[in-house]
Amino acid sequence: MSILGIVRIAFKSLLRNKTRTFLTMLGIIIGVAAVITMLAIGKGAQKIVEDQVNSMGTNVIMVTTNFSQSASNVRQAAGTGNLLEVADVEAIHDQVKNILYASPVYNTYGQLKFEGANWRTGIMGVDVDYFYIRDMKVSDGDLFHASDVESGAKVCVIGKTVADNLFNGVDPVDKIIRIRNIPFTVKGVLEAKGQNVMGMDQDDTVIAPYTTVFTRLLGQHWRNMMVLVSAQSKEAIPMVQQDILDLLQSRHRGTTSDEFAVRTQTDLAEAANSVSKTMTILLASIAGISLLVGGIGIMNIMLVSVTERIKEIGIRRAVGAGKRDVLLQFIIEAVSISIMGGILGIGLGFGAAEVVGNAMKWSVAVTPWSVFLSVGFSMAIGIFFGWYPASKAANLNLIDALRYE
Amino acid sequence: MSKQLLSTQALTKTYIMGDIHVHALRGIDLSIDEGEFIAIMGASGSGKTTFMNLIGCLDKPSSGTYLLDKIPVHEMSDDELTLIRNQKIGYVFQSFYLLPRTTAKENVELPLLYCRHCNLHQRHEKALHALSIVGIAERAKHFPNQLSGGQQQRVAIARAIVNDPMFLLADEPTGNLDTRTSVEVMAIFQALHKQGKTILLVTHENDIAQYAERQITFRDGRIISDKKNPNPRQAADDLLKLPQLAEED
Numbered sequence: 001m002s003i004l005g006i007v008r009i010a011f012k013s014l015l016r017n018k019t020r021t022f023l024t025m026l027g028i029i030i031g032v033a034a035v036i037t038m039l040a041i042g043k044g045a046q047k048i049v050e051d052q053v054n055s056m057g058t059n060v061i062m063v064t065t066n067f068s069q070s071a072s073n074v075r076q077a078a079g080t081g082n083l084l085e086v087a088d089v090e091a092i093h094d095q096v097k098n099i100l101y102a103s104p105v106y107n108t109y110g111q112l113k114f115e116g117a118n119w120r121t122g123i124m125g126v127d128v129d130y131f132y133i134r135d136m137k138v139s140d141g142d143l144f145h146a147s148d149v150e151s152g153a154k155v156c157v158i159g160k161t162v163a164d165n166l167f168n169g170v171d172p173v174d175k176i177i178r179i180r181n182i183p184f185t186v187k188g189v190l191e192a193k194g195q196n197v198m199g200m201d202q203d204d205t206v207i208a209p210y211t212t213v214f215t216r217l218l219g220q221h222w223r224n225m226m227v228l229v230s231a232q233s234k235e236a237i238p239m240v241q242q243d244i245l246d247l248l249q250s251r252h253r254g255t256t257s258d259e260f261a262v263r264t265q266t267d268l269a270e271a272a273n274s275v276s277k278t279m280t281i282l283l284a285s286i287a288g289i290s291l292l293v294g295g296i297g298i299m300n301i302m303l304v305s306v307t308e309r310i311k312e313i314g315i316r317r318a319v320g321a322g323k324r325d326v327l328l329q330f331i332i333e334a335v336s337i338s339i340m341g342g343i344l345g346i347g348l349g350f351g352a353a354e355v356v357g358n359a360m361k362w363s364v365a366v367t368p369w370s371v372f373l374s375v376g377f378s379m380a381i382g383i384f385f386g387w388y389p390a391s392k393a394a395n396l397n398l399i400d401a402l403r404y405e
Numbered sequence: 406m407s408k409q410l411l412s413t414q415a416l417t418k419t420y421i422m423g424d425i426h427v428h429a430l431r432g433i434d435l436s437i438d439e440g441e442f443i444a445i446m447g448a449s450g451s452g453k454t455t456f457m458n459l460i461g462c463l464d465k466p467s468s469g470t471y472l473l474d475k476i477p478v479h480e481m482s483d484d485e486l487t488l489i490r491n492q493k494i495g496y497v498f499q500s501f502y503l504l505p506r507t508t509a510k511e512n513v514e515l516p517l518l519y520c521r522h523c524n525l526h527q528r529h530e531k532a533l534h535a536l537s538i539v540g541i542a543e544r545a546k547h548f549p550n551q552l553s554g555g556q557q558q559r560v561a562i563a564r565a566i567v568n569d570p571m572f573l574l575a576d577e578p579t580g581n582l583d584t585r586t587s588v589e590v591m592a593i594f595q596a597l598h599k600q601g602k603t604i605l606l607v608t609h610e611n612d613i614a615q616y617a618e619r620q621i622t623f624r625d626g627r628i629i630s631d632k633k634n635p636n637p638r639q640a641a642d643d644l645l646k647l648p649q650l651a652e653e654d
Contacts, residue, residue, distance in 0.1 A: 005518055016506045315502045318463060319564065320491020320519040322484055398463050402502070 006325060010332040017305075024301040025341035027294025028381070032345025032374040033352055034287035036366060039373075040353035042280025044364040049276055053269040055193050055202065057134040059234055062263045063092070063227040063244055084225040084248075084260075086210075089127070091251060092229060096243045098236035101129035104210050105226040108217060112166055112206065113178040119165045123179060123206045125213025126228075133230040141173035141188025149209040154216065156184045159203035160192045182216050184208060237264055291374070294341070295381035302334050302389035313393050314401030327394035334386025335379060342378035346371055409475075410572060410603055411460065412436040416469035417626075418455050429455040431626040432469065437605070439571075442598045442637070444614035445607045447623030454576065456623065457607050461494055461574045462486045474571065491519050495565030499577035501557040503549040509536065509560045510545040516568045535563040539593055555586035562593055572603035579613055585647050591616045592640035616640055 014021045065084055086104055093102040106125035111118055128146050130136075136143070144155045156179070163172050172186045184206075193202040231240045241262045248260050306313070313326055321329075350366055357364030418430040430452045437443060447453040458464040459471060462478060465486075471479045478489065495516075496502075503512045513532040517523045523531070536542040539559040549557055558578060565573050575594065579587035595616060598604050606617055614620050615638045622630040 002521070009518060012507075012511075311502070312504055315504060316515065316519075317487070318461075318490060318496055318502075319516040320487060320568075322487040322519070324484075325519060399458055402463070402498075 003328070006328045007332055007336075010329050010336060013309075013329075014333055014336060020301065020305075021337060024298055024337050025344065027297040028291065028338050028341025028378050029294075029345040029348060031287065031291030031294040032342050032378055033348035034290050035284055035374045035377075036346060036349025036370050037352040037356065038283035038287045039280065039370040040349070040364045040366045041356055041362070042276060042283060043367055044357060044362040045276040045279065046273060047363055047365060049269065049272045052194070052196055053265050053272065055196065056265050056268075057230060059231040059237060060133055060265045061229040061231060061237065061240060061244070062261075062265075063229065063248070064261045064263070065225070066259050066261045084227060088248060088251060089227050091247060092227060092244055093129075095247055096229075096240060098232045098240055100230045100232055101133045102227060102229045103127040103129035103133060105130065105228050106210055106213050106218060107226070108213070110180040110206075110217065112162065113181075114166045114172075114175065117166050117168060119162060121159075121162055121204050121206055123208065123213060123217065125208055125210035125217070127210055130207070130228060133228050136193075137191045138188035139191045140171070141186070144187050144209060149211055152211040152215055153209060154182065154184045154212055155187050156206050156208040157188045157190055158186055158207075159190050159201075159205040161201055161204040162206060163189045179206060179208075180217055184212075237266075288377075291377060291381065295338070295378075295385045298334055298337055298382065299385035299389060302330060302386055303392070305333075306330065306389045306393045309393075310396060310401050310404040313396055314398060314404065317396075317398045318402055323394040327390045330390030330393050331383060331386045334390065335382035338378040338382030338386075339375070342375045345374065345378070349374075407438045407440055410437050410439045410441075411471070411473045413460075413472075414470045416456075416459060416471060417467050418452075418459060418464070419467045428626050430459070430466075433628060435621070435628065435631075437572075437603070439603055440598075440601055441619055442595070442604045442617045443606065443619045443621060444617035445605060445621050445623065446609060446611070446614050448609060451623040452626040453607050453609075453623045455626075457574060457576055457605070460605065461496060462489050491516055492568060493571040495568065495570040495573045497558070497561050497565050497573065497575035497578045499580040501549070501554075501561045501581075503557055503560060503564075505549060508546050508548055509541070509552065509563075512549070512560055513563045513567050515564060520568065531567050532563075535567040536560070538566065538597075539563045553586075554582050555589055558582060558586075558590050559593065562590070562597075566597065566602070572605060573597065574605050574607075576607045577609070578606065579608070579610070585644075587613065588640050588643050588647060592644060595637075595640050 063084065084104075089102050089104045093099070103126050108123050108125075109120065110123050111120050124130075127149055128144070131143050138157060139160070141157070143157055144153070147153075148155050156177075158166070158172060158177075166172070166177065167175070172189055175186050176183045177186055178184070190203065190205075190207070196202050229240065229244065231237045241264065244262050245260060249255060252259075316326065317323075353364045353366050356362070413433050413435045416430060416433040416435075417428070420427040420429055433456060445453050445456065455464070459466050462473075462481075466479050469479065470477060473489065473493065478486070481489070503509075504515070510532050513535050514528050517528045517531060533542060533545060536545055539562050541556055541559045541563065544552060544556060544560075549560070552560065558581075562573075562578075565575075573594075578594075579590055582590060591613065594604055594606065604617075606613070608614055615634070618634050618637050620630070620632055620634055621628055
């Protein structure tokens, strides 16, 4: 008989037991929904990480010192080498090909004061290139200019968090704040950037010309000097990385390549992504196990159903159903349960992902391949777990089945 | 002389249960012509049901030959036997064997579902026609549990004849029915016989066997008598003599 006919028979017998069919389906529904939701959440997390990495700017390369080694081979903490100096930045800017911008970055901390309010935050000393590298814009006022850097002017721009905490509604532009008791004029407020890859608030910062930070705030000490470079293109990054390393080594005699770290945002992104990927795999495998349990539920019910319907199988065989017909009928029943469960599960998964996304304010994204994956998987489960009960049904002895009470 | 429908030669069936060999049939030679109405009789354990299973292609013989329509059935594969069951034989069982929660019409359609050449429309037509032959067309949409025993057996007969088989095989068709309903069912068989159907009826009730034209008696796996019944009882006449019961719902 035709496959279509068997499909009709299978559906009829599924409809005869609506409650049981639905309960069996429930295992698959929950499994598929769980897989889809988990993958969607994982995808959402990944997207957040990507956004954060992109908020660093494009084709950014970070140059830092790794550690210093004294003459007696005692290694010091990373960043204590003080090897990088402003001349290095200029050399990188002038000599390395395929780069657009290069800026020194000094990081320090300090107390900020404005009238009665005070706030402790990170202070960054940078060149104007820094704004281009990180694609920073002001939402209010203006950035400081190259002339401010040259003259070591006491000007700064502040992040949104600082503006909120220090000014409490007052327009900060052209106001004078005290950073470590030294007066600085606020030129502008930066556009909000949100958290960075490490979960730090990128808006909780004050940015001033590096010359000013260096002479007014840090004095003689060079601390945590970092160079931020942007390459012309993504393809140029590896070459630029190597050129910078070579240049620095030739400028600092007696150093090994270990002492400088030239990292790209891709490195950071990979590190952050591997965490979210691990989480996604973990969540999805737990969901996958529930899908497997759903499949075993199908087998369970199908076995019960075969035993319950031994007589029916006998009657069908007696009036002309072949072994193949019976086998197909039971497999189609199992596969229909799993596919219908899969489809309902996709719907539920979309809904759950939406709810989770709204609750956590994440951009949760259901990926098409997770839909294909779970439908394919549930179909495979139907065939796999339906096969054993079906072959049991098909291979029943006709006379025994017919006389079974 | 009418055409031969089936014949068996030295047909045996032995069941092996552990160390014990049970000889259910010990060599059956039988020939049945088209258009016969035969009652196969015998006490339980006489081998009549085993014989019916073999004739009905529900089981395979241990040895011997079985020709159905001159085709050697005993050599056939499972798939070929399935086709014969579907196309050439109609079964009526003692306890009706209707599918539960399935309407009378759908039950009658069952053999047609497994037949390759039937479309939906033909199935519908044939099922309704078969139901009307047994006089129960108005119950087509009822489920078996909404029908009386006699009505269920009529549905079962309709299912047996729906594919226009070469012969009907009825295993104790009246075993679960009261006297009047039994006679009604026998009347249907006799009517079908008059239209040319070959009918094999397995029964242990002498009264029921009286409606057949030929009576074959089994004992201990052998045929002990095979005689013609030139004047079979007429179920239609008997029905008139029986007291009328309240109309079944």
